[in-house]
Amino acid sequence: GQQVMQIPQYQHVQEGEDFTTYCNSSTTLSNIQWYKQRPGGHPVFLIQLVKSGEVKKQKRLTFQFGEAKKNSSLHITATQTTDVGTYFCAGRDSGGSNYKLTFGKGTLLTVNP
């Protein structure tokens, strides 16, 4: 079945440093979504990418979808303590069920003030 791999599993940075998490799928995706989960909270939708090579920005966050639609990345510029949490990617297989969403295992970001 479809697998979505996410690296790194953990990342600790000093406040002001940049952060990147990567997501790779074993199959071609119809879309990729990114979620953030604060400690003790629930996942909250950040963004969705649909087009090959798509790049979207939300303030200090930059999201990319690969040309082959099998990988994606989230980059945070100049991290802040409010960025702490686990970032998940989630992909929908373009060739499979159009409902099942497969999540990566997430990257836990901690920020030292």
Added chain:
Amino acid sequence: NAGVTQTPKFQVLKTGQSMTLQCAQDMNHEYMSWYRQDPGMGLRLIHYSVGAGITDQGEVPNGYNVSRSTTEDFPLRLLSAAPSQTSVYFCASSFPGLATDTQYFGPGTRLTVL
């Protein structure tokens, strides 16, 4: 709108007990799903529903039953709880369609099975 609500927030069960985790949404979403979250394992799909009366299995369905009698409600039943079912359970809902694919998650139920 309350969004997606889940009850209870916390639950402790003994092995072999049964219980139902409740999930409701007031956004008229057709799609609803249940995930479990374990440390280091991310979110794994248990069961999902694409509309009232329609359910299907996800990645880890064993030990769980679901039903969808209304658009709003999607309960998850544990028939005979096992320690391996200790986890945090999230319910999510969304509209169908690629352009409206946002998953709205409930606050979660933290379940411990002794």
